[in-house]
Structures are given as structure tokens and as C-alpha cells.
């Protein structure tokens with residue numbers, strides 16, 4: 303009768319040695335994940351938000367820095383009736399959640415400005431475009447911690463608006479955790 307040999311007997315000894323000592327490749331993480339505003343002319347409405355396109359490895363950082371610039375802004379209290387009294391810059395960004403988790407957003411900026419932040423939990427579409435959250439404090443930063451966990455693939459839109467001031471650089475930090 304024919305006998306089957308054990309697997310080890312069929313594989314040369316040096317190959318078994320290699321198989322046993324090969325480690326997972328070491329994880330190389332970027333110093334940070336970041337996105338620079340790249341279409342200032344096209345991100346002025348929440349419906350035209352800039353998609354954040356980052357090559358994530360969720361084993362690395364769970365944090366992203368969005369960096370952009372706002373133009374000077376303010377309200378014209380003497381604007382004629384029917385004319386929009388605000389001039390300035392609104393920048394919108396859409397994040398596709400790379401993993402399930404709770405999300406936190408922190409907006410900070412340079413200089414003596416006041417920026418505000420809006421959040422849409424689903425991609426806004428006409429006719430009703432209304433933010434789910436509006437952070438319009440007068441301090442030197444805006445922050446929002448999501449109460450409910452989000453799912454991988456959820457599309458969240460963040461708006462950054464200059465409310466008062468000369469504009470300038472801002473940084474929107476997004477942090478998520480399981």
C-alpha cells in the first residue's frame with residue numbers, strides 16, 4: 303500500500319526555516335496625514351465640497367490636518383436692502399470616514415480673525431441645504447465632538463467660514479477613535 307509522507311518530509315529543510323522566521327513587514331507611517339485646500343474657487347458651497355483624498359492606513363494616525371486660507375471678511379451694516387451684507391470666503395471639505403469611530407473636529411487659525419465651522423452629516427443637496435451643526439462662537443477656536451459613532455464610508459462635510467477679520471491661514475484637525 304502507498305503511504306503518504308508527512309508535509310515536512312516533502313519540503314526542503316531550508317524553506318521551512320525561511321517560512322518560520324519571516325516577519326510581517328514593519329509598518330511605516332507618515333508623520334501626519336494632511337490635506338491642503340486646493341480649489342479655493344470651487345469649494346465655496348457645501349454642495350461643491352472638496353473631497354479629501356488621502357491614502358489612509360488606519361493602523362497609523364487617526365488624525366488629519368486640513369490646511370487652508372480664508373480671504374478677508376466682514377459684514378456691511380449699511381448694505382442696501384436686498385443685498386447680501388457678508389463678504390468673505392467659505393471653504394468646504396468632504397471627509398469619507400476611513401474607519402468606524404467617533405469623530406472630533408477642531409478649527410484653529412492665525413491672526414486676529416473669527417472663523418466659524420459648519421458640519422453636514424450627509425452630503426447636502428438642494429433644495430434644502432442646512433448644516434446639522436453650526437459652531438459660531440467668538441473665541442479663538444471652534445470645536446465639535448460627535449455624539450454618535452460614524453460608520454466607515456460616511457461622508458461628512460465641513461465648512462470653514464471667515465466671520466470677521468483679515469482672513470489668513472486656518473487648520474482644521476479631525477481626530478477619530480474607536
Ligand SMILES: [Ca+2]
Pocket residue numbers: 339342370371372373391392393
Ligand atoms: Ca479658501
Ligand SMILES: [Ca+2]
Pocket residue numbers: 416417418419437438439440441443444465
Ligand atoms: Ca467663530
